[in-house]
Amino acid sequence: MSGKKKITVIGLGAMGSAIAKAFLKSNFETLVWNRSEEKAHKLISEGAKVASDIQEAFQNSPVIIICVLNYNIVDTLIKKNEKKLDGKIVVNLTNGTPEQAENTSNLVSERGGRYIDGGILAIPPSIGTRHASILYSGNIEAFQEIKEDLNVPGQTQFVGTSAGLASLYDLSLLSAMYGMFGGYLHAVSLLGSAKLKAMDFTPIVIDWLTAMMNAIPHLAKQIDSKDYSLNGVVSNIGMNITSVDNIISASDHLKISTDFIMPWKMLLPKAIELGHGDKDLSAIYSILKK
Numbered sequence: 001m002s003g004k005k006k007i008t009v010i011g012l013g014a015m016g017s018a019i020a021k022a023f024l025k026s027n028f029e030t031l032v033w034n035r036s037e038e039k040a041h042k043l044i045s046e047g048a049k050v051a052s053d054i055q056e057a058f059q060n061s062p063v064i065i066i067c068v069l070n071y072n073i074v075d076t077l078i079k080k081n082e083k084k085l086d087g088k089i090v091v092n093l094t095n096g097t098p099e100q101a102e103n104t105s106n107l108v109s110e111r112g113g114r115y116i117d118g119g120i121l122a123i124p125p126s127i128g129t130r131h132a133s134i135l136y137s138g139n140i141e142a143f144q145e146i147k148e149d150l151n152v153p154g155q156t157q158f159v160g161t162s163a164g165l166a167s168l169y170d171l172s173l174l175s176a177m178y179g180m181f182g183g184y185l186h187a188v189s190l191l192g193s194a195k196l197k198a199m200d201f202t203p204i205v206i207d208w209l210t211a212m213m214n215a216i217p218h219l220a221k222q223i224d225s226k227d228y229s230l231n232g233v234v235s236n237i238g239m240n241i242t243s244v245d246n247i248i249s250a251s252d253h254l255k256i257s258t259d260f261i262m263p264w265k266m267l268l269p270k271a272i273e274l275g276h277g278d279k280d281l282s283a284i285y286s287i288l289k290k
C-alpha cells in the first residue's frame with residue numbers, strides 16, 4: 001500500500017501524456033493505458049504503472065480519465081471493459097459534441113459508474129500550470145468529490161449538470177477561436193502581398209483585436225435583450241457591407257482566397273433584408289438560428 005491517491009489515464013497522445021505527467025508530478029499512483037504501448041512505457045521512468053489491458057485500466061483506480069481522439073473510441077473502450085463500473089468516476093476529456101457526451105454518460109451510468117465530461121481549454125505544454133483550465137459538466141456529486149484531484153491538470157470550472165454542457169462550451173469557444181484565427185490568416189495574406197512580414201504586423205493586430213474584444217459586453221447586452229440598437233448603434237450593418245465588399249474586391253485583385261470572409265457577404269445582406277440595416281452587428285445573431 002503506497003498511501004498515494006490512485007488515478008488511471010487512458011489515452012497517451014500529446015494531451016493524455018501531459019495529463020498523466022501532471023498527476024505523476026503531484027504524487028498520484030498513476031496507471032496508464034494507450035493503444036500503442038510504447039507511449040505508456042515511456043512514462044515508466046516518471047513513475048507510471050502500465051495497465052496490461054483496458055480492463056485493468058478501468059478496474060484498478062477509482063477515477064478514470066480518458067483523453068483519446070474521439071468519442072467513438074471512448075465508447076468502444078468503455079464497452080471493451082466487460083466488468084461493471086460500480087463506484088468508479090469516469091472523466092472524459094476527449095473533444096466531441098454535446099450529443100456524444102450525453103450518450104457516453106448513459107453508457108457509463110448503465111455500467112454503474114458516474115460520469116463527468118470535460119472540455120480542455122489548454123494546449124499540452126500548459127497542462128499542470130496555472131494557464132490551463134478545464135470546463136466540466138455532468139455528475140455534480142462526483143465532481144465535488146474529486147475536484148481537488150481535477151485541479152491537478154488545470155483549474156476546474158463546473159458549468160452544469162447536463163453531461164453535454166462542457167462540450168457545448170468547448171465547441172462554442174473553439175468556434176470563436178477559429179473565427180479569430182481565420183480572420184488573422186486572411187489579414188496576413190493580404191499584407192503578405194505587399195511583402196510585409198507577419199511578425200511586423202503582430203503588435204498592430206493584437207492591439208486591434210484586443211480593442212474589438214472590448215466590444216463583446218456591448219454586443220452581449222444587445223443579444224440578451226434582443227434589442228440590437230440597445231445603448232446606441234456603434235457599427236451598423238449597412239456600413240459594414242461596404243468594408244466587406246472592399247475586402248473581397250481587394251483580395252480578388254491580389255489573388256488571395258476570400259473563403260474566410262465570404263460568410264459575411266451572405267449574412268450582412270440577409271440581415272438588411274430582415275430590416276436590421278441600421279442595427280449593430282449583433283443583429284446577425286438573430287438570423288443564425290436555423
Ligand code: FVH
Pocket residue numbers: 011012013014015016017034035036039067068069070073093094095096120121122123124
Ligand atoms: N492537443 C491539443 O492541443 C488539444 C487541446 C484541447 C483538447 N484536445 C483534445 O484532446 C483529445 C486528445 O488529443 P491529443 O492532442 O492527445 O491527440 P493525439 O496526440 O493525436 O492522440 C490521440 C490519442 O487517441 C488514441 N487513439 C486514436 N485512435 C485510437 C483507437 N482506434 N483506439 C484507441 N486509441 C486511439 C491515440 O492512441 P495511439 O495512436 O497513440 O495508439 C492517442 O492516445 C482530442 O479529443 C483533442 O481534440 C487536444
